Amino acid sequence: MTGHILATLLPVFLIAAAGALYGRLRSTNIATLNTLNMELFVPLLVFAVLADRQAVLADYAWLGAAAALVVLGSGALLWPLANRLGLDRRIFLPSMMFNNSGNMGVPLLVFAFGEAALPAAVVVFIVEMLLHFSLGLYMLDPRVSIKRLLKMPIVAASLAGLVVNLGEVALPGWLLEAMHMLGEVCIPLMLFALGVRLLEVDLSDWRTGLLGALLCPLSGLVIALPLMLVLPLDALSLATLLVFAALPPAVLNYLVAEQYNLAPQKVASIVLIGNLGSLVVMPLVLGATFAWVHPPL
Numbered sequence: 001m002t003g004h005i006l007a008t009l010l011p012v013f014l015i016a017a018a019g020a021l022y023g024r025l026r027s028t029n030i031a032t033l034n035t036l037n038m039e040l041f042v043p044l045l046v047f048a049v050l051a052d053r054q055a056v057l058a059d060y061a062w063l064g065a066a067a068a069l070v071v072l073g074s075g076a077l078l079w080p081l082a083n084r085l086g087l088d089r090r091i092f093l094p095s096m097m098f099n100n101s102g103n104m105g106v107p108l109l110v111f112a113f114g115e116a117a118l119p120a121a122v123v124v125f126i127v128e129m130l131l132h133f134s135l136g137l138y139m140l141d142p143r144v145s146i147k148r149l150l151k152m153p154i155v156a157a158s159l160a161g162l163v164v165n166l167g168e169v170a171l172p173g174w175l176l177e178a179m180h181m182l183g184e185v186c187i188p189l190m191l192f193a194l195g196v197r198l199l200e201v202d203l204s205d206w207r208t209g210l211l212g213a214l215l216c217p218l219s220g221l222v223i224a225l226p227l228m229l230v231l232p233l234d235a236l237s238l239a240t241l242l243v244f245a246a247l248p249p250a251v252l253n254y255l256v257a258e259q260y261n262l263a264p265q266k267v268a269s270i271v272l273i274g275n276l277g278s279l280v281v282m283p284l285v286l287g288a289t290f291a292w293v294h295p296p297l
Contacts (some may be wrong), residue, residue, distance in 0.1 A: 012104060012275060015188050019195025030196045034258050037186050037193070042252075043157035045102075045183025046129055049122050050161025052176045057165055060123040063237040066227045067124040070245050071097050071131050073223035078215060087208070090140050091263050094256070095270045096216045098132040099247035101125045103187040104278070109243055112286055113236060120240040128244075130158050132252060140260050190251040197254060197268045205266045209273030212249060216274050217281050220245035239289045246285040248274035 023030075057064070075097040082089050099105070102125050109121040133154045137144055149155050164171065224245035228238050249271045257267040 012191060015191040016195035016272070019192035020199055021195075022192075023196035023199050030193050031258065033189060033193050034255050037189050038255060038259065039153045041183055041186035041189060043153040043183075044179045045186050046126065046154060047157040047161040047164075048176055048179035048183045050126065050158070051164040051169075051171050051179070057123060057126075057162070060120060060237070062231050062233055063120055063241060064123050064127050066224070066231055066233070066241050067127040067244055068131060069227060070220050070223045070241070071099075071128060072135075074216075074219040077219045077222060081215075085211075088263070091257070091266055092208070092212070092270070094132075094136050094139055095212055095249040095253045095267060095274070096219060098128060098136055098250050098253055099216065099220065099244070100250045100275065100278075101128045101244060101247055103190065103251060104275075105244060105247050108282065109240055112243070112289075113239060117236060117240060120237055124240060124244045126158065126161075128250075129154070132250070132256075133158070136256065140256065140262060190255060193258075194251050194254055194268060194271065197258070197264060205269040206273065208266065209269040210277075212270040213274040213277030216249050217246040217278075217285070220247070221285075242289050243282075243285060246281055248278040248281070251275075 075093050078093060078096050079089065082092050101121075106118075106121045106125055109117045133152060134149055137149065137152075150159075163169075221242075224241050228241060233241065251271055254264060254267045254271050257264040
């Protein structure tokens, strides 16, 4: 099992390393790549996943609610600690709350539990994304208006995808395929851009990165474990929630920090070290999941 998990996680680091190597050899306008990703590729991915109705959202209401509580609870749990340690909440807390449910969580869950896990994986991914691009942006800039949020491509795409999914609107297969192909560009591009940015990481931030690598999965699990005991979740949803809670910080945290010019080097350090830490955390969590939850394979 450890070998399988490493085979899933290592491509994340190889793509980031490719970005770092390219950035070292050639001058790269990473801000342009980030803007293209945020305004086109990521919104298309979110809309396509919802619009092709891989997940019937109504069947996963409890799981979606639990995922939202994990995100919100992690922030509430770590807020006083961030204050006590003198950390900038706008920089530290989003990376602890919004995890790598897209480019790591979805493939990891499907690889671990089979195609039957895809709908549940999509649901927690969408919940995390919607919270990230609503509450997460408000945390960075409290002056952001609801009107401005609704105009953001990622938020508009999420809402449109929800309408299509819940309304059971059938879109042409060729259109969905084109959107899927464009949307899937965002995952390697995010990792590549992260690798380029890592060339500018201040190594003095390694302590914050190590702290985040520990607190991100720990805070998620502290919130998720009681929920697993009280909510009416089936075995596969329980397994999904447990893995979701332990995921490392999302690469999108760096992307958003880049756009808002909020210490992107420091956020990149938190993201990188947190994802490196997942090489230790995720095998342990998956081992516990198989031993305790027994999800169907």
